[in-house]
Structure formats: C-alpha cells, structure tokens
Amino acid sequence: MFENIGRKHLISVVILVAVIVAFPQINKLWLESTEEVRSSLITSENNTHYGLPSEWENTQVICIHFPIEDVTSNMTASNFTEDITYFDASGSEILINEDSEALVNYSEGRDSGVCVGGFDNYTAGFNFMLEATNVTNGEIEIGYDDSDWGPYIHTIAGLNANDLTGNFSGAYWALYHNGVTSDVGIGDLVMLENSVIVWEIATW
Amino acid sequence: MVAYHVFDLNPVVSLLLNLTLLGVICWSLFNIEKKYSNGNKFVILGLLAIIGITGRILMSPIPNVQPVTVIVLLAGIRMGAKESIFLASIIALFSNLILGNGIWTIYQAAAWSMIGCLGALFSNKLDTSMKLILFAGISGVLFNWFVSLSILHSVGFDMLIPYLIVGIPYDLLHVVGNITFIIWLSNPLTEIMSRKIESDLNLEVSEYEPKPF
Secondary structure, X not given: OOOOOOHHHHHHHHHHHHHHHHHHHHHHHHHHHOHHHHOOEOOOOOOOOOOOEHHHXXXXXXXXXXXXXXXXXXXXXXXXXXXXEEEEOOOOEEEEEOOOOOOOHHHOOOOEEEEEEEEOOOOEHHHHHHHXXXXXXXXOOEEEEEEOOEEEEEEEOOEEHHHOOOOOOOEEEEEEEOOEEOOXXXXXXXXXXXXXXXXXXXXX | OOOOOOOOOOHHHHHHHHHHHHHHHHHHHHHHHHHHOOOOHHHHHHHHHHHHHHHHHHOOOOOOOOOHHXXXXXXXXXXOHHHHHHHHHHHHHHHHHHHOOOHHXXXXXXXXXXXXXXXXXXXXXXXXXXXXXXXXXXXXXXXXHHHHHHHHHOOOHHHHHHHHHHOHHHHHHHHHXXXXXXXXXXXXXXXXXXXXXXXXXXXXXXXXXXXXX
C-alpha cells in the first residue's frame, strides 16, 4: 500500500513540517503587512457601527466627538482635536482616520474625536464608559458629579462642557445610543451587545 | 484525591501522540480492509469515513491540516459524486461532535460535497498526478473560502473581505496539507476505492420453505 514511497513523498512532508513550524511567523508577518487593507471602516449607513473599524462590528463601542474648533477655543486640554483616533479594547491605537469629515450622520460638523471599541458583555452603561475610557491610560479622563438622577458627566478628555462659551446659552455632553439620543442617562443605560454610545457637545 | 489523569502535555508531544494514534488506526484499518473487504462499497465508505473523522479530530491541533478534503476529492473522482456527498456530510457531522458543532458544520459539509462533485465532474481530466496535486491544492482554498461565508450570519458583508485576507496563511496551510495528503493517500485510497466486488456472496433468496421445528 505504501510500498512506493519516493522523493515526492518525503519532500512533501518536509515542506509541510516547514510551513507548520514557520506558520506563527508567516501569520504575524501577513497580519502586519495587511493591516491597512483590513482596517477598513464600515461603510453601510444603516449599520449602528457605521464609520467604525469593521472588526468592531457587533461589539460595544464608545465614541467621543469633539466640537469644531471655533466653538472650543479653550479645549486645549484634549488630545483629540484633529482626526478620529481608534483604540481597541486593550488600549492599542489601531487606526487614525484623517478623512473623518461627516463620519457619522448624526454628528454633522464634528470632525474630530476618539473611539474605543471591541468590547462585549457589558450591561451597565456607566461601568462600560469608565472601563472603556480607562484602557487609554488617562487620555480620556471622565469628570462627573453624582446627582439624584445618577452620574452627570461634565468633562471628557479635558473638555468641560460648562466652560464652553460661544453663540449659545449653555453647553452639555449629550449621550447617543446606537444613533439616537438616549432616553436615559448613562447611569441607567442598559448596554446591548452591539451598543455604540456616543458623547458629543450639545448646546441650548 | 490526586487526579492522575490531569497533567499538562506539551502541545508537540500531544500532537505526536495523536499522529501515532492516527497511524495505528490507519495501518490497522488498511490491513483489516485488505483481509475482509470483498469490495463492498458500504464497507469502503465506512472505512473512508472513519479515516476522515479520526484524521480530522486527531490532526486538529494543526489548523487546516487534515485528510478530509483529499478523501472526499478522491471519493468524487474514483467513486462518484453521491458517495463523496455522503462522506462529506458524515465526516463533517461526526468530527464536529468533538471539534464543535455550529452553523459552520453545514457549510463544511456543503464545501466538501462541492469538492467531491467537482472531482467527479473532472474525473476524466484529472488523469496525471500533477493535475491531481494542483486540484487538491485549489480545493483547499475553495473549501476555506466557502466555509468563510458562514460568518455572514453574524457580521455584515463588509467583514468578509478582511476576514478572507486574514485567513490567507490558513489557506496556505490547507493547500500544503492537501498536497501532502494527496501525494501520500492517492495510491492507497485509489486502490481501495477501485476495488470491484468479488461476487462470491450468495444473496439469492432460498426457494425452500424453512422446515418447522
């Protein structure tokens, strides 16, 4: 049955063993060299994760969008005044989107920000927000007051909404959940497995 | 109580043990088949299914290196499309009872069936060992890409291309594994699959009524 074992048989085994042994290296090199191609953004507008890296689809994500510069001459504390920076759940910066104009349809005019994503199994919105922003080693610090209605977020990444001045009476950090204004505060928000929560400055 | 069965095996040692076990199973099965099989297709299909299932389970520590693709391809070429579909489905189902069952099982069964059918379709053209090797290599990529479609149940179409790109080193493993298996298994499996029934079995119904006790 295996009487005719020839050179072809032996060479095939040698090549197979070589590929298996070298596989971790081959895979690593491949992942590194294709990173740019793979890190494409989700382009389907009716997707809750529209504009986010495609590997984050169906995961939990938090994004903070910063207002355009003329509204925020005093937002020097933020590190995210240009582009949109994406951090994964381990805190590694995976992508900077320099072409982020009108990235998310409900944030027209907001073209800089930061997103942290790739999380799962969070249920409490506030806990998710604190832990997700914490992976960036202090780049997105959250400032909040405890009120009777739960935590009130006044500062994100150094930008205190109460300090903003401009052609408006006042400003606050508004919360969006999967593309629509959240009915509840962050303290009462129940996360879904595909929740994208977004904070951005709103004015009155 | 000390749990004597619980100890960590080095992955390489574990793989070598698996390969040894697979070698023993294949060696004994081939010999048993030689001794007892009269060329009955059911016996041969059962034997091939066992080799496929045990081969896939025992080689599972190495991703994508397993003999199933080559077995269903050869079954398609030497026995026919229906036989390869049977083998593909049985092997996918039973090996996934150990490796993990899910929506991908149906995709794996379908992908292996497709490869078997392609083998049957091109059986006349795959007449040299070089063509067979080339086709076995291509089958690896075909199988992987077809099974990758199963991710569309959980993620959007946007994810498919990045997913396929990430999988290319795994496709390479499948291709090299298939080429090795076709070189090693083509002759012995062809010998078994091409065996004709030696018709010395008397399957005719007896004309005589059984005698009452």
